[in-house]
Amino acid sequence: MNRNRWLNLLSPLLLLLLWELAVQLGWLNRIFFPPPSEVLVTLWNNLTSGQLLYHMGMSLMRIMAGFLIGGIPAIALGVLMGISPTVRALAHPLAAAIYPIPKIALLPLVIVVLGLGEASKIATLAISVFFLVVLNVAASVLQVDPRHFEVARSFGAQQRDLFWTVALPASLPGIFTSIKLGMGFALTLIVGVEFVGANEGIGWFIWRAYELYAIDRMLAGLIAVALMGWALTTLLDELERRMLPWQTTRTPRTPRTAQKKGTHLMETIRKWYRLSRPWSYTAAIIPVALGTIVAAYHGAFSLWLFALTLAGTILLQAGTNFFNDYYDYVKGTDNNESLGTGGGIFQGGVPPHHTLIAGMICFVVGSLIGLYLVSVAGTMILWIGIVAVLVGFFYTAGPFALAYVGLGEVAVFIFMGPMIVIGAYYVQIQQLSLPVLLISLPIGFLVAAILHANNLRDLDNDRKVGKRTLATVLGRTGANIEYYVLIIGTYLSLLVVVVLGIAPWITLITVLTIPTAFRLMRIVSAETEPHALQPVLRQTAKLHMQFGTLLVMGWLIAWVLEQVI
């Protein structure tokens, strides 16, 4: 088995190597057959300049639009066709007749009707997705085991219940399959559609390369299409796994087969992804987004740098989570009775030192990204990065672990708030400004509130094991007041920034979250039991996400308005 996997890798590598050699030795004409190394460099250059990403994004948008417009009605009609013989008799011959027409052949006709613009491209995609999906969905509804309908009827299901509780869920796997088919189809088609009369998009990118006779660019474009296809398929698979949990657990008793073994790597990645506590990522995403959008508002924005900053910050966050898990385990504060987010080692059945290694890998890769950003944006980022890594590591590690001496909130406030916002801002615009510090304060308050909600919940347990948090130092009453201060500070600091004219007034749409904030403060004042306080932790994190999203959206709207006016 292992040997075969190596052989799988061997043949393409060998081919690439031969190709490279043949060009380098002059057996193949470099103009017609640029060597793989050259193609990779071209791909890299086009990716990092943001150009290729832009064209991929355009194509993706068209695919999405075509899918929404064509796919959703197709699913509805397909299910109806499957259930009702009348609808089937009316629609099936038509759909079956149109389905085999190569849809690219419809493009000229669509252009005549809709013109050369965006509409004709999306319409062509929508039409082809529609016919493919409608027939497949109808077929999958027809294949639903009739016994299911019978069982439902014996429990008094009416026609409407049969649709919602049997026909739809039972045909969801088939619907997913047809969506996946449609996605492959759409990808094939988008390239063809963009060959004709487009000024952007991955198809145009390839066609343009052909016109310029830049074969390396052409090949880079092809690789990009392959990557898009792979990413979309993976995304749909993941979505299917989440939406149809009963499908993936279908036959757990059967021994692992060869086919299963192939997905072992994916399983491992998934497991570690879960252990890295992905729900905590918003704590990193929101400050990065805020710093970036403020920089954009101040006149500088690069998508590429934004993506890198985001990736680096998330990796540092994940690494911190791993270290945190490991040292909490070593110091014995997490145990089997631990509630909630921590305790990954216990819940995942992972050897503790693996967690340590995972944390290190995250830090190393995150640091590499950081170093690249340093090379682009200057040493300022280096200092921020070094301090962030140190704080991340010493948060729970070492003799002076911040989380154990009551400094957790302060550390989190500074580094998950102002520090990241300023860093992300600096990466874009390469200058510091005091207003940015002020702008970032609300996020700092809220992220500290998340940590504090955690400590509030664990107050009694932490006291027992001697973990010093600000909450255990302040006592129950003081800790409750701290929570109010953090929440009210969030809104107050934003208000001050708006009144001072530093932030646009539209960022005040964040007041939409005030009812949630009030509700949380009321629960905190009334409850002391860990189980009753568990929702406060989750909801405070949610509040951070909602407030942060609204804040970023406010800035985004302000920026767009600025551009337009």
Place this chain on the structure above:
Amino acid sequence: MATITAEHLTMTYAGRTAQDPITALDGISLQVAEGELVSLVGPSGCGKTTLLRILAGLEQPTSGHYQIRQRDPDRPPVAMVFQQAGLFPWLTVTQNITYGLRLRGLAAAEQAALAQRWLAAMSLERFAHSYPAQLSGGMQQRVGLARAFAYNGEVLLMDEPFGALDAQTRLLLQQTLLETVAQTRQTLVLVTHSIEEALTLSDRVLIMSARPGRLIGEIGVPFARPRDAITLRAEPAFSALVAEIWGSLRAEIEQARQAELHAA
């Protein structure tokens, strides 16, 4: 007054040709008293399942009529247990159990309480959030039973519920069923091809003929309830009754086999 009253139920299907309809049931009349446990046995293809499906409201008889008396108008008339459980694979065990309750529009709290009760009664608590595909056949049929009991029909209809299970599991589930029905005091109509099962589980065994299905005999089961599904088999009277029912069925089975050969 009887809970189930059926008079002259006849069921014919269109056959291979219009001139040659198939008569599945031929004038079946029966009465089942409240709280009575009744089994239907007969050669395969005799229409016993068809009879059950008519009582469940899944099919309309060609002629004749039947009535299921509801003492409590809020209670559904029947709850059915299917061959091989008939669970919905996309619902968890708990969701399967509450399926009928949801359709009836019970409050969520009430649904949860009933699910909890029947999960416990069928020793399924650990599997509350599993999907059917993760369970063994015996476990799946426990869920099927829990679903029917939670639905709380006036009459329980069971169509060879344990037919696909191995002998040990089958005995254990029979015992569970006996104990549960003793508590709920529901009326039970059970279709089975196992004479032993019919004798173990019922007060009265109705014997049906080969197609077209008619009632050709009935045997009162003399064993007092509560019974033990396992020790019951050791009693001499048990084997004597098995032999007696076999006696009345032998000719019918032979006839059904001939008809099958003829058709093939």
